[in-house]
Amino acid sequence: MKNPYIPYLVNILDTWYEAPGDRCIKTFKVTFADPAVWDVWSHRPGQCAMVGIPGVGESMFCVSSSPTEKGYLRFSIMKTGKNTTALHELEAGDQFYVRGPYGNTFPLDEWKGKNIITIGGGIGQAPLRPVIQYIRDNRDDYGELTVIYGARTSADHCFKDEFEEMNACGDVCCHLSVDVEEENWPHFVGFVPQLLMEVEPKPDNAIAVTCGPPIMIKFVLQNLEKLGFQPEQVYTTLENRMKCGIGKCGRCNAGPLYVCKDGPVFSYAQLKEVPEAFA
Amino acid sequence: MADKILKKEKTAEALKELAKFRLFAPARSDDVVLFRQIEDPSEAFLEYGNSTVPPKKVVFPQTETLFRFRLGDPELKEKSVEEEGTTVIFGLRPCDARAMAIVDNLFGWDYDDPYYLKRRELTTLVGMGCVNPPSVNCFCTSVGGEPCGTENLDLLLTDLGEEYLVKALTDKGEKLAETIGSFLEDAPEGATARAEELAIAAREAVSRSIDTAGIQEKLPTLWESPLWKEVSAACLGCGICTYLCPTCHCFDIQDEVEDVEGRRCRMWDSCMFREYTLHASGHNPRPTRRERTRNRISHKYSYFPGKFGVIACVGCGRCINLCPVNIDILEILGKVVEA
Numbered sequence: 090m091k092n093p094y095i096p097y098l099v100n101i102l103d104t105w106y107e108a109p110g111d112r113c114i115k116t117f118k119v120t121f122a123d124p125a126v127w128d129v130w131s132h133r134p135g136q137c138a139m140v141g142i143p144g145v146g147e148s149m150f151c152v153s154s155s156p157t158e159k160g161y162l163r164f165s166i167m168k169t170g171k172n173t174t175a176l177h178e179l180e181a182g183d184q185f186y187v188r189g190p191y192g193n194t195f196p197l198d199e200w201k202g203k204n205i206i207t208i209g210g211g212i213g214q215a216p217l218r219p220v221i222q223y224i225r226d227n228r229d230d231y232g233e234l235t236v237i238y239g240a241r242t243s244a245d246h247c248f249k250d251e252f253e254e255m256n257a258c259g260d261v262c263c264h265l266s267v268d269v270e271e272e273n274w275p276h277f278v279g280f281v282p283q284l285l286m287e288v289e290p291k292p293d294n295a296i297a298v299t300c301g302p303p304i305m306i307k308f309v310l311q312n313l314e315k316l317g318f319q320p321e322q323v324y325t326t327l328e329n330r331m332k333c334g335i336g337k338c339g340r341c342n343a344g345p346l347y348v349c350k351d352g353p354v355f356s357y358a359q360l361k362e363v364p365e366a367f368a
Numbered sequence: 369m370a371d372k373i374l375k376k377e378k379t380a381e382a383l384k385e386l387a388k389f390r391l392f393a394p395a396r397s398d399d400v401v402l403f404r405q406i407e408d409p410s411e412a413f414l415e416y417g418n419s420t421v422p423p424k425k426v427v428f429p430q431t432e433t434l435f436r437f438r439l440g441d442p443e444l445k446e447k448s449v450e451e452e453g454t455t456v457i458f459g460l461r462p463c464d465a466r467a468m469a470i471v472d473n474l475f476g477w478d479y480d481d482p483y484y485l486k487r488r489e490l491t492t493l494v495g496m497g498c499v500n501p502p503s504v505n506c507f508c509t510s511v512g513g514e515p516c517g518t519e520n521l522d523l524l525l526t527d528l529g530e531e532y533l534v535k536a537l538t539d540k541g542e543k544l545a546e547t548i549g550s551f552l553e554d555a556p557e558g559a560t561a562r563a564e565e566l567a568i569a570a571r572e573a574v575s576r577s578i579d580t581a582g583i584q585e586k587l588p589t590l591w592e593s594p595l596w597k598e599v600s601a602a603c604l605g606c607g608i609c610t611y612l613c614p615t616c617h618c619f620d621i622q623d624e625v626e627d628v629e630g631r632r633c634r635m636w637d638s639c640m641f642r643e644y645t646l647h648a649s650g651h652n653p654r655p656t657r658r659e660r661t662r663n664r665i666s667h668k669y670s671y672f673p674g675k676f677g678v679i680a681c682v683g684c685g686r687c688i689n690l691c692p693v694n695i696d697i698l699e700i701l702g703k704v705v706e707a
Contacts, residue, residue: 093479094434094621094632098442122442143437143444143632144625148648170648184442303651329653330645332621332634335479339618339637340644342663343653344588345671350478364591368653 093335096139096147096186097130098122099162103181107165107247108240114212114247115177116153116165122184130190132156134197134219135326135354138189139334140164145175149331151353152190153215155222162187165215165247191334192353195220195298195324204232206290208309210281210301211240214247216326216353217300221261228260235290239266239281243274264288282308285316292317298324303367310357320358327352327366343368369542371560372534372552374525379532382548383409383458390455392426394419403457414459417502418684422614423460427468427487431635434483434621439628449486456544459496459525462517463508463682467614468493469520473676474617492544495521496532499566500573505685507576507698513682515574516567526563533563578701580669580679586704587670591662595703600661602693607638609687609695610664615680618644639664665700 099119107114121127132138132152141147148170154163168177179185197220205224207217217236224231236255240246246265255261266277266284277284282305290297297318299309306325313323329341329348336350344363346352360366374382383393383406393412395404400420406412433447472488475481497516498506508515518524522541525532533555536542545552590596610616620637623630637644640661645654654660672680681697688696 092446092482094482095444095446144439144623144630146623147621173648186444328647330647332619332637335481336477337474337479337481337617337619338621338634339639339667342667342671344666345674364588365653368659 091129093188094333096141096188097126098184099187101179101181101183101185102161104179107249108212108245110245112167112169113177114165114167116163117176117179117185118154118161118163119185119187120161121187127160132162132190133194134223135193135195135216136190137192137334137349137353138162138164138187139191139331140166140176140185140187141172142175142185146172147186147188147332148172149191149328149334149349151216151219151326153218155219155226157223157226165212165218167212189334191349193351195354197223200296201230202232202294204235204290204293204295206235206237206295206297208237208281208285208297208299208301210238210305211245212247213299213301213305214238215300217298218248218251220298221255225260232294233262234260235262235264235288237264237266237281237284237288239268239277239284241268242271243267262288280308281305282312285309285312289316292319292322296322296324300326307367313357320361321356323357324354325357325360326354327360369536369545371555371563372536372545373528373555373559374532374534374548374552376531378551379414380409382551383412385548385551386456386458386544390453391458392423392456393458394460403460412459414496418461418498418506418686419464420686420690421612422464422467422684422686423457424464424467424471424614426455426457427491428471428484428617428636431633432483433631433633436629436631439625439630447483449483449490452487452490455487455491456494457491458494460493461498461502461684462495462515462519462521462524463498463506463513463684464614465493465495465520466508466513466517467682467684470615470672470676470678470680470682471617473678477676492522492540493520494523494541494544495525497524497526497563497567497570499527499570501570501575503685503689505576505688505696505698506574506683507578507685508683509571509574510577510580511679511681511683514567515570516563526566528559528562528566533559535560535563576685576698578698579705580701583701583704584670584673584679586707587666590704590707593707595700595707596658596662599695599700599703600657603640603657603661603695604693605640605642605657605660606692607640608690608692609697610638610640611636612686612690614682614684614686615668639667661700665697665704669701669704
């Protein structure tokens with residue numbers, strides 16, 4: 090049996106910046122150095138992987154590509170600490186290591202036939218991107234797809250080109266916002282929870298998925314309740330510091346739930362009962 | 369195998385024979401007793417109460433290499449535990465053996481932890497029954513243990529005064545007993561009964577206790593209780609309660625590099641440390657010792673039993689004996705029961 094602590098080597102195919110600044114966000118498009126790994130690697134939207142560089146360390150990130158995007162994985166990583174700073178130094182042609190995939194997944198099979206609303210903020214769009222992509226690649230299986238996304242400024246928006254393409258294509262209702270007014274911004278100005286009330290999605294036969302900063306999630310959950318969404322219809326992902334990713338090292342629990350194994354995907358119905366969930 | 373006797377004057381010879389394996393036995397180091405690899409039987413100290421440091425490090429080292437690497441070379445060289453060879457822990461207390469059985473649940477759950485599980489497979493556990501409960505703070509009988517319990521042991525020794533009764537409990541234990549067979553004698557009539565009497569008396573002699581019924585379900589209801597602030601007020605955050613706990617298994621993973629040679633290793637960590645849950649963003653979901661203490665107790669008495677059906681505490685009393693500010697887990701649990 091494979092040693093779960095030994096990561097796979099990946100080759101970087103391409104990199105680009107999603108957002109600028111001290112905490113800039115860079116996307117890495119990678120493939121396994123040994124193509125045989127693709128025979129054993131199988132991830133679903135929502136799952137995570139440990140990404141690292143020997144000599145520096147490892148951290149857990151969501152896989153920001155959908156399994157329907159074949160031949161590569163994507164990670165969108167904000168420069169925050171030691172490991173992410175080292176990763177940001179890397180370019181196409183360089184290598185790093187990945188182990189996983191870890192954790193549970195968005196229950197996309199259960200959601201078939203339903204209208205899906207994603208509500209994201211900032212880098213919180215990274216785990217929502219594979220959901221959107223998966224639905225678009227299996228378009229007939231799902232109802233309406235509504236994408237609500239905001240960031241501080243338009244420059245801080247991740248996946249800008251993809252939103253533009255979605256806006257144009259017509260099979261996705263795309264709603265964008267910036268927190269503060271800026272010149273030539275044609276969309277909503279305000280916070281994501283406000284935009285949600287503006288869009289006013291109907292709860293009938295619908296699932297809402299949200300990810301973003303804790304303060305955004307707090308108000309999004311309140312507003313979804315106002316719109317008539319039941320806790321069972323609302324999903325989010327949690328993150329906590331992790332070391333092993335496989336339920337051994339201890340630290341990522343929110344109450345009795347281990348984010349690495351029981352999560353990272355949780356329904357609000359589950360989390361409502363866990364006092365540490367939004368700590 | 370019928371019960372045997374090991375005369376105390378033969379113990380040194382038996383240990384010498386066992387030292388052909390990787391042999392760990394209790395040994396003195398200044399004021400503390402800990403399990404150390406011994407080659408010379410005179411290093412072993414068997415007239416001990418309980419070891420200050422539990423023997424968990426034999427199967428779960430305080431720091432261990434996961435793999436080695438060379439900077440610039442993509443190859444990762446996995447550490448082989450197999451080559452450490454057959455290992456014997458001689459003279460561990462039944463509570464510490466039970467603790468390993470409890471931790472086995474975690475390392476064998478879902479993903480097998482190859483390092484831990486291989487070491488467990490290579491290790492034979494020779495227990496020493498507590499005919500005199502070693503500490504006033506022992507409470508093994510409250511959490512499913514026995515001073516002379518046999519759970520997870522391969523051999524159990526019971527001190528009968530001039531000799532040890534040797535009871536083989538598993539095939540592994542029988543095999544080890546054969547290795548030292550020339551130093552063993554058939555147990556005389558009455559020796560087994562004598563050991564059983566001592567075990568019953570030892571059970572009665574455990575002075576502290578707690579009724580754990582219902583604690584698992586009650587803990588989550590006390591989330592905002594003022595008791596967490598009260599019981600953690602004196603805590604220094606030193607982590608000794610977790611480092612010396614035989615069931616605490618949390619670890620950190622860090623890379624070390626010297627020149628171009630590096631290794632990824634894991635080392636014991638503690639939920640009582642601030643950095644344990646600190647996010648890279650600076651956010652900390654358990655910002656103070658109140659939340660950390662609440663998590664430590666809840667993990668042992670609620671989350672772990674919820675997941676694996678067994679309390680992650682064996683009642684060894686080390687966290688009580690060794691806390692520099694006298695925080696007492698039984699007092700905390702007492703408050704939980706009363707609350």
